[in-house]
Amino acid sequence: xxxxxxxxxxxxxxxxxxxxxxxxxxxxxxxxxxxxxxxxxxxxxxxxxxxxxxxxxxxxxxxxxxxxxxxxxxxxxxxxxxxxxxxxxxxxxxxxxxxxxxxxxxxxxxxxxxxxxxxxxxxxxxxxxxxxxxxxxxxxxxxxxxxxxxxxxxxxxxxxxxxxxxxxxxxxxxxxxxxxxxxxxxxxxxxxxxxxxxxxxxxxxxxxxxxxxxxxxxxxxxxxxxxxxxxxxxxxxxxxxxxxxxxxxxxxxxxxxxxxxxxxxxxxxxxxxxxxxxxxxxxxxxxxxxxxxxxxxxxxxxxxxxxxxxxxxxxxxxxxxxxxxxxxxxxxxxxxxxx
Amino acid sequence: xxxxxxxxxxxxxxxxxxxxxxxxxxxxxxxxxxxxxxxxxxxxxxxxxxxxxxxxxxxxxxxxxxxxxxxxxxxxxxxxxxxxxxxxxxxxxxxxxxxxxxxxxxxxxxxxxxxxxxxxxxxxxxxxxxxxxxxxxxxxxxxxxxxxxxxxxxxxxxxxxxxxxxxxxxxxxxxxxxxxxxxxxxxxxxxxxxxxxxxxxxxxxxxxxxxxxxxxxxxxxxxxxxxxxxxxxxxxxxxxxxxxxxxxxxxxxxxxxxxxxxxxxxxxxxxxxxxxxxxxxxxxxxxxxxxxxxxxxxxxxxxxxxxxxxxxxxxxxxxxxxxxxxxxxxxxxxxxxxx
Numbered sequence: 035x036x037x038x039x040x041x042x043x044x045x046x047x048x049x050x051x052x053x054x055x056x057x058x059x060x061x062x063x064x065x066x067x068x069x070x071x072x073x074x075x076x077x078x079x080x081x082x083x084x085x086x087x088x089x090x091x092x093x094x095x096x097x098x099x100x101x102x103x104x105x106x107x108x109x110x111x112x113x114x115x116x117x118x119x120x121x122x123x124x125x126x127x128x129x130x131x132x133x134x135x136x137x138x139x140x141x142x143x144x145x146x147x148x149x150x151x152x153x154x155x156x157x158x159x160x161x162x163x164x165x166x167x168x169x170x171x172x173x174x175x176x177x178x179x180x181x182x183x184x185x186x187x188x189x190x191x192x193x194x195x196x197x198x199x200x201x202x203x204x205x206x207x208x209x210x211x212x213x214x215x216x217x218x219x220x221x222x223x224x225x226x227x228x229x230x231x232x233x234x235x236x237x238x239x240x241x242x243x244x245x246x247x248x249x250x251x252x253x254x255x256x257x258x259x260x261x262x263x264x265x266x267x268x269x270x271x272x273x274x275x276x277x278x279x280x281x282x283x284x285x286x287x288x289x290x291x292x293x294x295x296x297x298x299x300x301x302x303x304x305x306x307x308x309x310x311x312x313x314x315x316x317x318x319x320x321x322x323x324x325x326x327x328x329x330x331x332x333x334x335x336x337x338x339x340x341x342x343x344x345x346x347x348x349x350x351x352x353x354x355x356x357x358x359x360x361x362x363x364x365x366x367x368x369x370x371x372x373x
Numbered sequence: 374x375x376x377x378x379x380x381x382x383x384x385x386x387x388x389x390x391x392x393x394x395x396x397x398x399x400x401x402x403x404x405x406x407x408x409x410x411x412x413x414x415x416x417x418x419x420x421x422x423x424x425x426x427x428x429x430x431x432x433x434x435x436x437x438x439x440x441x442x443x444x445x446x447x448x449x450x451x452x453x454x455x456x457x458x459x460x461x462x463x464x465x466x467x468x469x470x471x472x473x474x475x476x477x478x479x480x481x482x483x484x485x486x487x488x489x490x491x492x493x494x495x496x497x498x499x500x501x502x503x504x505x506x507x508x509x510x511x512x513x514x515x516x517x518x519x520x521x522x523x524x525x526x527x528x529x530x531x532x533x534x535x536x537x538x539x540x541x542x543x544x545x546x547x548x549x550x551x552x553x554x555x556x557x558x559x560x561x562x563x564x565x566x567x568x569x570x571x572x573x574x575x576x577x578x579x580x581x582x583x584x585x586x587x588x589x590x591x592x593x594x595x596x597x598x599x600x601x602x603x604x605x606x607x608x609x610x611x612x613x614x615x616x617x618x619x620x621x622x623x624x625x626x627x628x629x630x631x632x633x634x635x636x637x638x639x640x641x642x643x644x645x646x647x648x649x650x651x652x653x654x655x656x657x658x659x660x661x662x663x664x665x666x667x668x669x670x671x672x673x674x675x676x677x678x679x680x681x682x683x684x685x686x687x688x689x690x691x692x693x694x695x696x697x698x699x700x701x702x703x704x705x706x707x708x709x710x711x712x
Contacts, residue, residue, distance in 0.1 A: 076426045079433045085447060087420040087651075094418040094646040107469070107477045108424060109461060112500070115451035122448060122495065130446070130486070130607055136494050138446045138486075138607070147469070147477075155475050156461065161451070161500075268469055268477070307433040312426075 038209035047171030048181030057152030058105035061181030069097030070316035073286025078311030091284035102143035106158025116164030146270035148185030153357030178350035189219030196347025210339035212273035226250035230300035230345035246370035270310035281317035296340030377548035386510030387520030396491030397444035400520030408436030409655035412625025417650030430623035441482035445497025455503030485609035487524030492696030517689030528558030535686025551612035565589035569639035569684035585709035609649035620656035635679030
């Protein structure tokens, strides 16, 4: 399916609220109930995160039971508590007592800034929306204006959720899911192409071609005419990389780090002071621990999965219009780019 | 008052739920509404934290609008959303838009493990309890079984909230507030004295003296008889150091780091794999930026404030008894230590 859900055992759930001043959502990535070994790399200057310290390889807890990506900036961290409550009720978490259900769900999270884009500033995801995303989790995922990508905006265009995966030489899988909400642009101003397009594989971006010069000129003019206050003070690309290999926490953190290279190939600039760019990695451990050359191959593919997921996010995005304003998708801004 | 609230502009609020299966709470430390420059150092192997990445000195956001310390382990992070909502409603936060109220409240937090100590495992602080702590904030603070210290336990004895402060030579102030919930002990098994006692100042521990050998023998026997499952899987000492000096984020992080030395003098062992030991520092900036020798003096005093706060926490603690079991305070276990 060219998705993070191609990794056996990984499920994704999205929930969103649109209309009546709302344009936001939450996305949850769930490993099997025994959890997944995880790591993180936070490279943006304006991050909004939860439970990242415990992922330090020196620390005790190895496995996470969910990772939440969401809108609402720091206020949207409220959604995580809804996911944690669902996991507690299901008896899923780090065991801390003898009785069943005596567990602490381990739920790291990162958020992105979309406050106000629905028309009302104070409309951000709450615990109920997080629980809704958890309830919706399944072994396939959509892209575009879903979950945490609902209100996303990237370099003046509509951003959103994207995903991509690869089968590794040994038969195991790596996949990535990103929420593209960057202050930087995914579009090469010289050509109107997505920076990431050249790194995509057949089937990633069906029907995509270089846009006509007229589209490019129109897009440049539209960007120049955007009022100053439309430029977000805060932005972010957040995501999760997953694999069924067996990795240590340190290896997961390394995969996250190299995933940021994948962002750099797709978005320019990225990791600015105004971005909260954060990537998590989870390894389910269903497959073996990789030797150094297999790990090297995983790193290469993980970075490319992230790049491809960003491109697919931009292509899957759909234009929106609310009292706050409009966000045109890449497809709408560059109609000649699609056959 | 020998409290963190001696720092001008710092307020503290506590909320707790006791009875009917509850023994937990939340503590919020509030700077003036313009926020305080802050830093953090996470040194325990089992931390539970929120919004610590943004405090990295390389990152954009300088000022926090509250710091929340709470029980409930990671589930208790739900309380933070109640504090964030109160701040948003008050228009307090990092400005992200032109209109008043378009702010993102910056609220780092750390939690400690007290799940189940009231009798019911699933009874942890929620957003409402966090809001209640915010509403209760004032320029004095209690100690002992209040707020985040309500269900705290340290080395088999009742733990809790403690606070201490010092006036610096230039007339400014440093203070600390800690929540002692450590897996290690605050008590020297050779003498029954608090490790921290020798570092305390006149007035810190009124009436305290070395316990009689009979008390020590009884306490040792009681500790040996505790059932294995009573030993917490997870533990933590968390706290906030505050000053009215002007510090950078990096200096705040440094103060936090040296505060951990203060914990090391009071608790043994500390910073274990099972502790989530985390210290925040906030600097209101009402006073000047210190030259290197003044900063050196601040570091010395900050470490000692943390040590003294731990001692005062242990002395202020009161015994509890719930369906889960009992926690005896230091005063109850060593009655001969108090004149």
